[in-house]
Amino acid sequence: MEQVGVIIPCHTKEEFDQQLQKAIESKKLVVIDFTATWCGPCRIMLPLLEDWAKEFPHVLFLKVDVDELKSVTSDWDVEAMPTFILVKEGNILERIVGVRKQELRQKIEEHHSTSAA
Amino acid sequence: MAVSGFEGFEKRLELRFTGADPNGPGLRRLGQFEINRILEAAQCTIVSGLGNRFFDSYVLSESSLFIYPSKIIIKTCGTTHLLQSLSLFLHHAKKLGHYISSCTYTRGNFIFPESQPFPHTNFKEEVSFLENDLPPRLSERKSSVLRSKTSHSWHVYTSRDPNMLETGAQNEVYTMEVCMTDLDRSSARRFFRHENYLSGDEAGREMTERSGIGSIRANSVICDFAFDPCGYSMNGLLGSSYSTIHVTPENGYSYASFECVGLGLGQGQEMEEVAAVLARVARVFGPGTLSVALRAPQGAEWSIGEAATVLEPMGMALRGARAVDVPGGGNVVFQAFERRREL
Known part of the structure; x- marks a missing residue:
């Protein structure tokens, strides 16, 4: 079952790994949003990400709650929120820390377009 | 000096609260809508x-905001109406079950005082505005103006509720506020944008790297932003401690500020760290005049002249030092320096 146009929350490490694996196979750009319920700046980004998920249906938006997936958070060296990591075919392309609306948007456009088949 | 220009000197408000869930998110539950409304009042x-x-932490259009579970720090520059935010902070904190236990207001001296809105027109007005908005139970109050032989002076207002005990850890921290004017021209130039295709986010990161700001407190996670056509702001997070820098680089009223809360936290090497950080800051900006206000906790007060041992070898001369005790213990030491004229 393919979910398109929405942000997909990953509640277990298995779900997260599975989503990444699928994206490697489909060569999709993945935007991982490391977030926390208690993080004020994260709340600023949420509505934007929801819009972008609709606007870029070929980009996979994953959400990781840093309290829920502690091991994933530390594996990916996330120490401040929000952190956005852009991944394609298993490679980290960008790491954007903080509310950086313009930069994140530009990077999604850039890496999304290079993948357009 | 320019007849009028952007006011770099910030006004700073630090509010501490007591209340429910000391280990929970506390004031971080303030919603985005409420925060925006409060900031709107401050403009x-x-x-x-x-x-x-x-x-x-937030970078603002005019400086920065920090929200801890039981502490809020907001500093704004330009002609913002900072104190208009006070009653709104108190109101929204109360709705979350948090009650103010102490308030500190500090600022340097404005370059363009006649451009400031009420009550920032003079310190007396500011103090009476604060006292009007704060609850009477914050009964231990003190206001001081610390002057120097330079154009820099320091205004401090503190008040606290003597019956409310604040959570221990947050009282143990050092706060350093540095104001710098007449920046070295080539240093200031780094804070003008040259590449227009870069976003404010990316241009900010470039300025952090090029200026040397990135190594003032290594290991900080930095959130930086470059304004158009010039100007720069950053917040650096290091555990529970932060640093923040704001730069107005225009010639004639160039200004930069550095602030750090929680220096040397728990490492027992506060003096060494403050000295090292201060030296790096002075090296990045090369100011003609620099003033530093250090707020130290009780039992670890600073002695006058501490900063001189670092800045004098860099060609700065001490032009005034003052200290005042603050209600609840601890003190504020203010020292001003001027670049020695070359012979």
Whole structure:
């Protein structure tokens, strides 16, 4: 079952790994949003990400709650929120820390377009 | 000096609260809508933000905001109406079950005082505005103006509720506020944008790297932003401690500020760290005049002349030092320096 146009929350490490694996196979750009319920700046980004998920249906938006997936958070060296990591075919392309609306948007456009088949 | 220009000197408000869930998110539960309303009253907006396990930080259109579970620090520059935010902070904190236990207001001296809105027109007005908005139970109050032989002076207002005990850890921290004017021209030039295709986020990161700001406190996670056509702001997060820098680089009224809360936290090497950080800051900006205000906790007060041992070898001369005790213990030491004229 393919979910398109929405942000997909990953509640277990298995779900997260599975989503990444699928994206490697489909060569999709993945935007991982490391977030926390208690993080004020994260709340600023949420509505934007929801819009972008609709606007870029070929980009996979994953959400990781840093309290829920502690091991994933530390594996990916996330120490401040929000952190956005852009991944394609298993490679980290960008790491954007903080509310950086313009930069994140530009990077999604850039890496999304290079993948357009 | 220019007849009028952008006012770099910030006004700073630090509010501490007691109340429910000391280990929970506390004031970090303040909603985005409420925060925006409060900032609107002060006449500024959020341009960027970054949080960690300990607190949230925001870069504002005019300086910065920090929200801890039981502490709020807001500093704004330009002609913002900072004190208009006070009653709104108190109101929204109360709705979350948090009650103010102490308030500190500090600022340097404005370059363009006649451009400031009420009550920032003079310190007396500011103090009476504060006293009017704060609850009477904050009964231990003190206001001081610390002057120097330079154009820099320091205004401090503190008040606290003697019957409310604040959570221990947050009282143990050092706060350093540095104001710098007449910046070295080539240093100031780095804070003008040259590449227009870069976003404010990316241009900000470039300025952080090029200027040397990135190595003032290594290991900080930095949130930076470059304004158009010039100007720069950053917040650096390091555990529960932060540093923040704001730069107005225009010639004639160039200004930069550095602030750090929680220096040397728990490492027992506060003196060494403050000295090293201060030296790096002075090296990045090469100011003609620099003043530093250090607020130290009780039992670890600073002695006059501490900063001189670092800045004098860099060609700065001490032009005034004052200290005042603050209600509840601890003190504020203010020292001003001027670049020695070359012979």
